[in-house]
Amino acid sequence: MSKIIGSGGGGGKGGGGGGGSPQEAKDNLDSKSFARVLDLIGEGEIGGLVDGAKSIFLNNTPLQASDGSFNFKDVSFEARTGTSSQTTIPITRDVATTKTTGFSTVEQASPKVIQITDSDVDAVSIQITVPVLQRLTDKGDIFGTSIELKIEVQYSGGSYQSVVSGNKGTIAGRTPDTYIRDYLVNLSGAFPVNIRVTRITADSSSSKLANAFQFNSYVEIKYDKLTYPNSALVGLKVDAEQFTSIPSRKYLVKGIKVKIPHNATVRADGSLSYSGTFNGTLGAAQFTNDPAWCLFDLLTSSRYGLGDHLVEADLDKFSFFAASQYASEQIDDGTGNGTTEPRFSCNVSIQNQQEAYNVINQMCSVFRAMPYYQAGSMTISQDSPKDPSYLFTLANVLEPGFTYSNASQRQRPTVVIAKYLDLELRDINYVEEIDTANQARYGSIIKNINAFACTSRGQAARLAKWLLYMSNVEREVCSFTVSIDSGVIVRPGQIIEIADPVRSGERRGGRIKSATTNSVTVDDATGLTVKSGATLSVILPDGKLESATVSGIFNGVFSLGQHFSATPNANSVWIYETNDILTSTWRVLEVVEQDRTNYTITASEYNAGKYNHIESGIALPKRDVTNLDIPPLAPSGVNGEEVIYENTGIARVKIIVSWTTQTDTVYIRYRLQNGNYTSRTVENSKSFEILDTVAGNYEIEVFSVSSSGLRSVQPAKLVTGNGNFFVANGKTAPPSNVSGVSLLPIDQSSAILSWNRATELDVLLGGKTLIRHSSKTTGAQWQNAQNIVVAAAGNQTQKIVPLLAGTYLIKFEDDGGRESPSPGSTDASWNNTRVTTTLPAPSQRLVIANIDEHTPNFTGVKSNTVYDSSMDALKLTVTNNATATSGEYNFAATSGDLGQVYDVNLRKVLEANSFYTATLWDSRTDLIDTWGSIDAVGSSSSNATKCNAAVYVRSTNDNPASSPTWSAYKEFSNVLITGRAFEFKAILTSSDTTQNIAVTKLGATLELQGRVESISTPVATGSSQYTVSFTNPFKQAPTIVVTPTNQQSGDFHELANISRTGFQVTFKNGSSAVARSFVWAASGFGKEVT
DSSP states (O other), X not given: OOOOOOOOOOOOOOOOSSOOSOOBOOOOOOOBOEXXXXXXXXXXXXXXXXXXXXXXXXXXXESBOTTSOBSSSSEEEEEEOOOTTOOOOTTSEEEEEEEEOOOOBOBTTBOEEEEEOOTTOOEEEEEEXXXXXXXXXXXXXXXXXXXXEEEEEEXXXXXXXXXXXXXXXXXXXXXXXXXXXXXXXXXXXXXXXXEEEEEOSOOOOSTTEEOOOEEEEEEEEEEXXXXXXXXXXXXXXXXGGGOSSOOXXXXXXXXXXXXXXXXXEEOTTSOEEEOSOOOSOEEEEEEOOOHHHHHHHHHHOTTTSSTTTOOGGGBOHHHHHHHHHHHHOEEEOSSSSSOEEESOOOOOOOOSOOOHHHHHHHXXXXXTEEEEEETTEEEEEEOSOOOXXXXXXXXXXXXXXXXXXXXXXXXXXXXXXXXXXXXXXXXXXXXEEEOHHHHHHHOOOEEEEEOTTOOOHHHHHHHHHHHHHHHHTSOEEEEEEEEHHHHTTOOTTOEEEEEOHHHHSSOOEEEEEEEOSSEEEESOOTTOOOOTTOEEEEEOTTSOEEEEEEEEEETTEEEESSOOSSOOOTTOEEEEEBTTBOOEEEEEEEEEEOSSSEEEEEEEEOOTTHHHHHXXXXXXXXXXXXXXXXXXXXXXXXXXXXXXXXXXXEEEEEEEEEEEOSSSEEEEEEEETTOOOEEXXXXXXXXXEEOSOOSEEEEEEEEEEOTTSOBOSSOEEEOSTTXXXXXXXXXXXXXXXXXXXXXXXXXXXEEEEEOOOOOOHHXXXXXXXXXXXXXXXXXXXXXXXXXXXXXXXXXOOEEEEEOOSEEEEEEEEOTTSOBOOOOOTTOHHHHTTEEEEOOOOOSOEEEEEEEESTTTTOOSEEESEEEETTTTEEEEOEETTEEOSXXXXXXXXXXXXXXXXXXXXXXXXXXXXXXXXXXSGGGOOSOGGGOSOSSOSSSOGGGOOSEEEEEEEEEESSOTTSOOOOOOOEEOSEEEEEESEEEEEEEEEESSTTEEEEEEEEEEEEEEEEEEEEOSSOEEOOSSOEEEEOSSOOSSXXXXXXXXXXXXXXXXXXEEOOOSSEEEEEEEETTEEOOOEEEEEEEEEOOBOO
């Protein structure tokens, strides 16, 4: 099928002066072809197209616009509504035979005629061929032109009738090559048929005008004669020029005609209005979108429904009639324009075969109906407003009574998106309904649904609201078992009332012992009194539920303010209601026979106000069905205490909350300093632990919870004193002071420091034991002592420390950095946190250097440290009133060159005192009259404990005067170290920018230990001078003791050349040297390390 690029137009541009290149008009003529489509709309008979061509949509665009103009050209259609006697649509070809005419060019004076003699031919396609169509000018321009022809038909020798002429017979444009156009002529008269083609335009006599055309062939067409009875059809013929493929088709139709009640009238919107009384008779079939009668038709049609299994007599027409009345009622359409629409409409095209059960349920879902069998006929029950029809109490149900179930909230949607067919868009559209309250609480739980047979946005919205309501409000299901007397009466869809004492908290129903129309004696009315809205409901002998006001209750007898219409039977059911406790209402879902005598009834929660709530937004009425909603009293005797406990090796704090209450369950919630609440439900306990608490103000509230889950209106609050909070200290309390401190020297440089084990968990778990030393033997305080070892773990009781003269001080530090108190020396508890030592007389040593940096005035290299002449001390620099966190001081003095490498005893010299910078007069810039205290600002210096000073040394084994290699600096107090030369520095630190440290003494003492080198095996000297060399040279010449082992009378010895490395000895007797044996010993200082 050829694509038509262009048609129409009447030549090119006219001439106009001026030179220029020749112009050539566009080739805008291609062959014209048509597509033919026959669409099956559905079973018939239908109401047909709603508005003719305006109800046909090609590629979703209406064939005819609302103003009557056409959106497509050369498109024709025919429709059939699906009657049994409908005619064929001449659109599909059964046989198409192409024949040649033998004619040449058609000239104006010589029309061409063909004759059709085959009476089975329904139409003829005349093919007109134009070899070239264009006009040349004298300037060389090429333009298009036009020709006009006429086609006429003559039936059985009669007169010719024009079928193509004027615009339809005009071919305009330009083509430099062959162009073919088909003209379809439908035949409707007697045979033989002559068809004449006449040229209207004058023949061209110029070589510059090419406008000849030929009639070379034609096609005899025989259409299919199928009528497709009872099938609604639409046949389309479209010009293929406008489409690249067969266009999509949609049709807006009035659907299948169905029987409707005799007293019904179809409204313009397809719904039904009723007048008079329905007598069970159905009238003629008409189009309607009433879902009840559409379902009725589907159930009874033998052609496309269940008519082979059901007949009209099998259906309860009156239940369909009642459902139809409710469905067709006009309600607000939700557009906000004050317009209305039927409550339910059914607009659907069922296009495939499905299980009957599924189709029936889908159709019922349109109007909230439920099908079931009753007494041999099929009936439907619609969820629509109804009065209660039966009563149930524990007196007429079997064990175990009423059972309730409920789906999890997380399974219930908070957002419903309904999909429906939008007739304006002619496509699927969506409407969204949101339960904002539950969405805020549970998040967006989305449920997508298909609004079956729905073309109304309002109806789709009501369906979405209905699902939200049913999922989140009427979500509870009640099941119970009854005997045959009730089981055969109750039917699905009925509304029933239940008086359950387990839920209401009172027995409000039972069996009647005897009755009149105005007085009823019941089995038990204990505790019942007349209250506002008091009514008694009973089941009368005809099965009708009836209620009457109660004027008095005495000895189990109800006196009525009005008469029943009949006397209730003895042993029938009664229910008593008042405004404060009403029955609960339920809609029966199913009644299932369990055996020959018992039936199980399942019903869903029901609120009669839901219909107005969903359709009009009216608030749901509250139905009070229990006295268990009376809140319990708040708990009493609420107390709390903080306790430190261990968890995974860490000390933590918990608050233990305890209370006294009459309920077995409490609800407790708490938060810290206006944070988010944490809540817990506690059952069968009178206490609760809030774990891992910190210091701060806690809001702790305890509610009583009744057996029905109702909380006390007001909570009991846990508060400290008369405040509004429970003030938690957490682990802010400092540890206790250290006790039982003792020192045990183990050699000349180290000792074991011992103390009693800490008692607090936050020290034992993650805490520390801090150890400092002061050179003072009296007046030593924490702030003038310095760290000498890495802190011990909080659970330790011993630590090896350097053995130093002075005072050792110890404090505990918990895992939060809080230290034991630092009281003054008058505090007795402080005396147990220190031990004062005087070093024992050491072995003889040689002091080789006493370094004193204090004299003169700390002249070494300083980094973040400074000499303060007013304090005569070295301290950390202060910038903008903030003490530097650390600083270094490199000693001006060194050990000098010892000449050789020795083992040297080093002892630091350090005295320092921490202080608050604000305690100095010069640091206070405000007026002295405004000082609260002349001694200190904030804290006294006795509490300045965040500073420290340490002395470090580095050594080299090389000549310090050359290019020595130095070791890394390391901290020392009393240490034996090897080296030839030593350099020193001090590091001052402060972890509090308001505290500083004053170093008043700083230095080091270098000593060489005394030692003796000797031999125990005698050596022989010979008769000459004997030279002894020491294994390890001394620092200086030692004292020599020589003891001969074979001395003779008159012997003596002479020592010579005694030095640090050795000596010489000569034994003599008289003036002559003699050979002797001897041992020797050298006593001196220092041991050269080789």
